[in-house]
Amino acid sequence: MPLSPDQLDEIAAARANPQPTLRAVAPGMEAQLYHAHQVLDHGFVRVIDYMGDDAAIVQAARVSYGAGTKHVSNDDGLIRYLMRHWHSSPFEMCEVKFHVKLPVFVARQWIRHRTANVNEYSARYSILDREFYIPEPSALAAQSAVNNQGRGAALAGEEAARVLAWLKSDAAQAYDHYEAMLSQTQPDGSPQQGLARELARMNLPANIYTQWYWKIDLHNLFHFLRLRADAHAQYEIRAYAEVMAQITAAWVPLAFRAFEDYRLDGITLSSKAIDCLKRMLKGEQVTQESSGMSKGEWREFQGVWG
Amino acid sequence: MPLSPDQLDEIAAARANPQPTLRAVAPGMEAQLYHAHQVLDHGFVRVIDYMGDDAAIVQAARVSYGAGTKHVSNDDGLIRYLMRHWHSSPFEMCEVKFHVKLPVFVARQWIRHRTANVNEYSARYSILDREFYIPEPSALAAQSAVNNQGRGAALAGEEAARVLAWLKSDAAQAYDHYEAMLSQTQPDGSPQQGLARELARMNLPANIYTQWYWKIDLHNLFHFLRLRADAHAQYEIRAYAEVMAQITAAWVPLAFRAFEDYRLDGITLSSKAIDCLKRMLKGEQVTQESSGMSKGEWREFQGVWG
Amino acid sequence: MPLSPDQLDEIAAARANPQPTLRAVAPGMEAQLYHAHQVLDHGFVRVIDYMGDDAAIVQAARVSYGAGTKHVSNDDGLIRYLMRHWHSSPFEMCEVKFHVKLPVFVARQWIRHRTANVNEYSARYSILDREFYIPEPSALAAQSAVNNQGRGAALAGEEAARVLAWLKSDAAQAYDHYEAMLSQTQPDGSPQQGLARELARMNLPANIYTQWYWKIDLHNLFHFLRLRADAHAQYEIRAYAEVMAQITAAWVPLAFRAFEDYRLDGITLSSKAIDCLKRMLKGEQVTQESSGMSKGEWREFQGVWG
Amino acid sequence: MPLSPDQLDEIAAARANPQPTLRAVAPGMEAQLYHAHQVLDHGFVRVIDYMGDDAAIVQAARVSYGAGTKHVSNDDGLIRYLMRHWHSSPFEMCEVKFHVKLPVFVARQWIRHRTANVNEYSARYSILDREFYIPEPSALAAQSAVNNQGRGAALAGEEAARVLAWLKSDAAQAYDHYEAMLSQTQPDGSPQQGLARELARMNLPANIYTQWYWKIDLHNLFHFLRLRADAHAQYEIRAYAEVMAQITAAWVPLAFRAFEDYRLDGITLSSKAIDCLKRMLKGEQVTQESSGMSKGEWREFQGVWG
Numbered sequence A, B, C, D: 001m002p003l004s005p006d007q008l009d010e011i012a013a014a015r016a017n018p019q020p021t022l023r024a025v026a027p028g029m030e031a032q033l034y035h036a037h038q039v040l041d042h043g044f045v046r047v048i049d050y051m052g053d054d055a056a057i058v059q060a061a062r063v064s065y066g067a068g069t070k071h072v073s074n075d076d077g078l079i080r081y082l083m084r085h086w087h088s089s090p091f092e093m094c095e096v097k098f099h100v101k102l103p104v105f106v107a108r109q110w111i112r113h114r115t116a117n118v119n120e121y122s123a124r125y126s127i128l129d130r131e132f133y134i135p136e137p138s139a140l141a142a143q144s145a146v147n148n149q150g151r152g153a154a155l156a157g158e159e160a161a162r163v164l165a166w167l168k169s170d171a172a173q174a175y176d177h178y179e180a181m182l183s184q185t186q187p188d189g190s191p192q193q194g195l196a197r198e199l200a201r202m203n204l205p206a207n208i209y210t211q212w213y214w215k216i217d218l219h220n221l222f223h224f225l226r227l228r229a230d231a232h233a234q235y236e237i238r239a240y241a242e243v244m245a246q247i248t249a250a251w252v253p254l255a256f257r258a259f260e261d262y263r264l265d266g267i268t269l270s271s272k273a274i275d276c277l278k279r280m281l282k283g284e285q286v287t288q289e290s291s292g293m294s295k296g297e298w299r300e301f302q303g304v305w306g
Helices: A005-015 A054-071 A075-084 A089-093 A104-110 A157-182 A197-203 A218-228 A235-251 A253-264 A271-281 A295-305 B005-015 B054-071 B075-084 B089-093 B104-110 B157-182 B197-203 B218-228 B235-251 B253-264 B271-281 B295-305 C005-015 C054-071 C075-084 C104-110 C157-182 C197-203 C218-228 C235-251 C253-264 C271-281 C295-305 D005-015 D054-071 D075-084 D089-093 D104-110 D157-182 D197-203 D218-228 D235-251 D253-264 D271-281 D295-305
Strands: A019-021 A037-039 A043-051 A095-103 A117-120 A141-143 A151-154 A209-217 A267-269 B019-021 B037-039 B043-051 B095-103 B117-120 B141-143 B151-154 B209-217 B267-269 C019-021 C037-039 C043-051 C095-103 C117-120 C141-143 C151-154 C209-217 C267-269 D019-021 D037-039 D043-051 D095-103 D117-120 D141-143 D151-154 D209-217 D267-269
Touching (some): A037 A235, A043 A235, A054 A075, A054 A089, A054 A253, A054 B117, A054 B209, A075 A089, A089 A209, A089 A218, A095 A218, A095 A235, A104 A235, A104 D104, A117 B054, A117 B089, A157 A197, A157 D157, A209 B054, A209 B089, A218 A235, A218 A253, A235 A253, A253 C271, A267 A271, A271 A295, A271 C253, A271 C271, A271 C295, A295 C075, A295 C271, B037 B235, B043 B209, B043 B235, B054 B089, B054 B253, B075 B089, B089 B209, B089 B218, B095 B104, B104 B235, B157 B197, B157 C157, B157 C197, B197 C157, B209 B218, B218 B235, B218 B253, B267 B271, B271 B295, B271 D253, B271 D271, B271 D295, B295 D075, C037 C235, C043 C235, C043 D043, C054 C253, C075 C253, C095 C104, C095 C218, C095 C235, C104 C209, C104 C235, C117 D054, C117 D089, C209 C218, C209 D054, C209 D089, C218 C235, C235 C253, C267 C271, C271 C295, D037 D235, D043 D209, D043 D235, D054 D089, D054 D253, D075 D253, D089 D209, D095 D104, D095 D218, D095 D235, D104 D209, D104 D235, D209 D218, D218 D235, D218 D253
Antiparallel strands (some): A019 B019, A043 A095, A095 A209, A141 A151, A267 C267, B095 B209, B141 B151, B267 D267, C019 D019, C037 C043, C043 C095, C095 C209, C117 C209, C141 C151, D095 D209, D117 D209, D141 D151
8 A cells, every 4th residue: 555644634635725726727637636546566656736738739739820720620620630740849838747656667767758857756865765566476477588678477386486585585685784774873772873875775676666756748748658558668667657648638638539549559650561551452462571571570560460 | 019909808818717726826826827918019928827836846856855855944945955056856847838929030049948848820821910029219229349249329310210210111011022922812903823821921021020839847947037137138038038037936936036046146156266256355456367367257257346 | 052162162171181080980971071962042951070870879779788689680670670669769879960051931940849959150149141042933832722831833924923023122122221220331431330230130031041050869860851851841941851861861871761661751550540451451441431530631541542 | 897808809999990080080089989987896987989079169159150259369268258158059069978887876866967868778678797886995984964965984893894794795695586586497407487687677776787878968968067076966976977077178178178167166156145255355244144145055155265
């Protein structure tokens, strides 16, 4: 359970006191504010603030295109047009701020997305809590035999038990030593100096939890979600991305539907793939040899088109 | 007068309907929302949306620093500490969106700040209005004799009158031809094809007004204001920056005061300047020759320290 | 002719003096360095510097993926894999710097790409030359009847002549007045103050030429080329993008070929389009009504698949 | 010793083969290329590529300012002028690419600088080496008593020994288990599935070494160096920044000297501090009470001015 009674009280207090505003309000997002969605064993995602809604995207586009856009009869049609034609700037007019608690190895993948603002809990300044990600048995997967950066079936039996035991005991021991190094008291009660926090943290493994505030515009959030809610993303970051996708759908339903249709569930065809499909539509039987594609590319092509 | 009755009605309508929200609300900014501040002869700045307030800066910093920051007794002290030590990420947690109407030559300077989101009215897609910036007599300045990118005294007499007449008549003629080129009707009423908008716009001078939505986080807004509300900035962009500075002061009063003290009204000393000041504090008489500075640098140094 | 004898001499001098370096050298790019490719009537593009080559992309990827990538048998296969799977960071390891001379209205579109470094000639500081873009008769196009931001057939006869005459005479008059306003001498030889450069420039139309140094990494250059070498881009910016595409092909031939296949000549299919194509491959006759697409989307779909 | 004989051979091979180029060549940087500067116990920094030199900064500035800048008599004066007046774009015209090997907890600080391109060795894809940062006794510092994010004196005696023993034994055990979890063979020789790499890495502590290619422009590198070569930066990242500062001094000596004078060794004064200094120059005795500064701010002020 990631939230303490204190934290739940804080959330309830934050939600107890609506204020009037003249800004755009997204009702679906108001229902989300401050609530924590549990992710993995100790993590969460929650929305702290947002700016804009579907109408703000349309408003920004109409400044760009002036009266000309009025021929697109409705907001939905315009948003789909913008998404289809890669007009990214109107989507940048919406912004969202999340509070995320996540394991450090997930944070290290996540931070590769540079077009966001981040404030992370500082283990240089403060002391981290004793919380570590330990995978569910179903997520304790073997190395994929075909994909260097993928996983296969779940580990079974004694091997699974051995791995879980190591993950738990190594984390516990590392944290025990972390605390003992920081302490100004030795085990026998006599005083010691206590190691600097900025050094002691180096003993902690990558499955310890950290947390951050993460703020991003909607265009870049969509880019993040396309890469991280994808089936090829590591399960642990995908678990966060999927929750954030649901939140985004509640926030900007029209934009999210266009994103799903054109990006998340869409695909990109190379000129070779276009050529092959055109030949197949004419009834030709295309093989890897006649496709001009590499084996890997052909396998991916067949995965979609059979 | 930059606003038409229709526009004033739209603003009144946008302000008529407060909605409840659970987000952080900045009362000083609510009072600003949608209102247009007139700038130059036909321009304006108005706030369309914002995210966060002084407390959001503190909240983000406390995630970064954890319990450790509690020794700073209050929000103001923490915000000043962050500003003094160049901790920029907490200020990035606030965001603001402006609607700006401005001459194209000002827009060309402005867009150099790349860390913002922009949706500009498209003259490729739509037709620009007949509105041009014509300086007030007091702003019709001569070239500076000492600074290649500065101005001197206002032009006087016939010279001023001649310049104003040219600015007006060239703009009027360029716009007449712009309209005539776009038109599908010749002056004699017979039909013509009409030049593409994306081409016709090339005939328009740089004092024509354009408009855009411009969205930026508070850290980058402060950077913009430091450069553009500065005495060395061109008067026409400074006029916008000064209005935006006032709006920012209403939005995040603590952060703005820290910004004023440490950035806007602060200065940076080189190691040579530090050395000179230390010698002067000891009573030494320092000259340009003994300062190690170039003439230009010494002139700037004396401008501050006498 | 955009280049003066002086400029040609400068280029010859810059190319006369090869120096030894231990860095990666791209022979195709060395042949391009400093040479000016003419674009439009007075514009040019030339390469001033570059960093990296195809091998640098592979080298960066192999740091990312370690020994694991060795199963991809060759550089070409790895580069194609990276492009296909949207791995952008290895392409960011190459960088290029262009010197470009271009009309202001093209510069205004171009600068929307924010992920580049720019140094533009300052008309606040210096005096612009008397050079204006005047379209070739074939490029003097009518407004498109179906697309607000497109063009139709070239203007014909008197209409074309009238437009060209206006573009030329308005530019000439605006520049005459620009010079006269800047001048410290009146037409009659008596002295005057002379308007500040930062103000006088506002009288100049958007077809005047400016120039800049523009530096960008290969990933972002590809993004620029995909949008600006596209058939929907305005002809005048496309003319620059096409020259830059040729230069890029000479620089990183493997990466450019992958870019062409997967991006420039590739397309993105929505989930609806995937569904339609699958039904068509099974022999079904799909219509706009049964496609689930809007009219515009269906028109674009048919444009590719017939 | 961070470099194996194989690695030294690779460096020698890379340096053995100069090629002619027409690009700007920085002799001081050619001498640095590929050589590895040892940092900490197993880390290094080495330059892989660079673009531009001091002259490239001047060249970019002269495009910006046109003929106007010729009154600055020399390159050094112009570069100092640009640095003093915060003209950042000419410095962005130089670019450098480093190969860095560094502990993960240092990498986590480093990556906060978002304006760089990064390719990191992927522990999702590949297997990390058994190399951990273990501080020198002199760097094994106690927590600072006055600064939450600082350190005090080195630990002494048994406490130091105990900390070092824990750091070593926890790292060794975590790595032993990492290997055993990855292995497809159990200790008794019987087969097992082997945990996915993307999961096994979570057991590794933050002092394990990773490596990356890191590419950045000179303006942003200066910003990085100002923050990370500063006395307040954590010693472990400062060790890298100081080596990179030396490399930068060899690359662009004029720009580096200006950076040192105006940024690295310069300071920023608040308006309150300016006011106090002016009063002190007039002979007034200023105290914290009469300064208007907080205690912390006054302590910092006195640290400089006594």
